[in-house]
Amino acid sequence: MTDTLTIRRPDDWHLHLRDGAVLKAVLPHTERDFARAIIMPNLVPPVVTAADAADYRDRILSAKSQGSRFQPLMTLYLTEETQPKDVRAAAEIGLVKAVKLYPAGATTNSASGVRDMDRVMRVLETMAQVNLPLCVHGEVTDAAIDIFDREAVFIDRVLDPLRRRLPELRIVMEHVTTADAVDYVRAAERHLGATITAHHLVINRTHMLAGGIRPHYYCLPIVKRERHRLALRAAATSGDARFFLGTDSAPHVDAAKESACGCAGCYTAPVALPLVAQVFDEEDALDRLEAFVSLNGPAFYRLPPNEDMITLRRAEAPVPPAVETAQGSITVFDTGRPLAWQVER
Numbered sequence: 001m002t003d004t005l006t007i008r009r010p011d012d013w014h015l016h017l018r019d020g021a022v023l024k025a026v027l028p029h030t031e032r033d034f035a036r037a038i039i040m041p042n043l044v045p046p047v048v049t050a051a052d053a054a055d056y057r058d059r060i061l062s063a064k065s066q067g068s069r070f071q072p073l074m075t076l077y078l079t080e081e082t083q084p085k086d087v088r089a090a091a092e093i094g095l096v097k098a099v100k101l102y103p104a105g106a107t108t109n110s111a112s113g114v115r116d117m118d119r120v121m122r123v124l125e126t127m128a129q130v131n132l133p134l135c136v137h138g139e140v141t142d143a144a145i146d147i148f149d150r151e152a153v154f155i156d157r158v159l160d161p162l163r164r165r166l167p168e169l170r171i172v173m174e175h176v177t178t179a180d181a182v183d184y185v186r187a188a189e190r191h192l193g194a195t196i197t198a199h200h201l202v203i204n205r206t207h208m209l210a211g212g213i214r215p216h217y218y219c220l221p222i223v224k225r226e227r228h229r230l231a232l233r234a235a236a237t238s239g240d241a242r243f244f245l246g247t248d249s250a251p252h253v254d255a256a257k258e259s260a261c262g263c264a265g266c267y268t269a270p271v272a273l274p275l276v277a278q279v280f281d282e283e284d285a286l287d288r289l290e291a292f293v294s295l296n297g298p299a300f301y302r303l304p305p306n307e308d309m310i311t312l313r314r315a316e317a318p319v320p321p322a323v324e325t326a327q328g329s330i331t332v333f334d335t336g337r338p339l340a341w342q343v344e345r
């Protein structure tokens with residue numbers, strides 16, 4: 001039985017850091033374990049232009065702890081007004097590593113997202129030319145489509161037509177939650193990857209809803225039935241280079257989650273690596289953990305893997321307490337069991 005595991009330092013390929021007091025409070029948990037993270041641009045107002053991204057990057061850098069070598073990898077929030085020229089310039093100077101597509105209304109702070117794909121094709125063509133990946137929130141927003149089906153329908157209605165129209169565009173399907181998405185990514189010959197969160201590997205919709213509603217398990221895309229969780233676990237632990245960790249750690253203060261109309265998002269940054277290590281352990285796949293958390297993501301983004309190493313140790317630990325911020329406390333994602341692995345620090 002393996003009790004310690006030393007791997008290259010991981011990266012987080014999908015992270016919400018927010019801004020201001022929350023940014024300051026949550027960043028220490030990510031910079032402790034991860035070298036780099038793709039920073040989601042869904043602030044209010046969103047990070048739309050290269051100038052917005054440069055300002056936000058500077059706020060993140062000034063919130064870093066002393067001695068931290070954490071590198072934020074910035075993204076732009078795609079709108080129907082986004083200028084191809086601005087995106088090209090931001091990519092060429094290395095400021096921006098991806099552009100994020102939110103279908104308008106799909107999730108938290110997505111009101112300025114895209115309604116009509118025709119209106120963003122020029123930007124997407126430019127991205128294909130300069131090799132800038134598109135990260136997609138893969139859910140349709142059609143009110144007639146059941147929330148549990150929105151990812152699968154998005155593949156047929158939006159993603160597949162887009163990939164046929166612009167085969168050279170490199171796309172990451174963010175936080176996949178269904179067997180349908182896993183099968184679709186596996187069937188792609190090139191230019192398609194997917195992030196998988198820690199929480200979608202460990203909970204299903206029954207955990208969220210049976211025996212009382214658990215608002216801290218509510219996120220988008222919503223957790224699905226067990227069959228889908230098992231498909232995600234198989235994909236993550238397979239070693240297939242198209243799948244990599246993106247925690248989608250999405251902090252909201254408790255008052256906003258424990259509410260009659262609660263926000264979507266699980267705050268997992270402090271526990272993501274221990275949870276993922278436990279999943280790989282349970283699946284007898286610890287030898288493939290490094291690929292999922294540290295190698296496949298950089299390969300997709302055409303960046304070198306990190307040089308330094310971290311060690312994970314099999315040792316029980318309690319889930320850390322809520323993070324206190326000037327805006328309120330933020331509960332850390334908790335499966336109801338102690339953590340089975342720890343990151344050595």
Ligand code: NCD
Pocket residue numbers: 016042107108109137218219220221248250251264265266
């Ligand atoms: C994210 C957030 O809170 O910003 N919420 C979530 O449930 N994942 C937005 C997102 O990534 O969909």
Ligand code: ZN
Pocket residue numbers: 014015016040248250
């Ligand atoms: Zn997200």
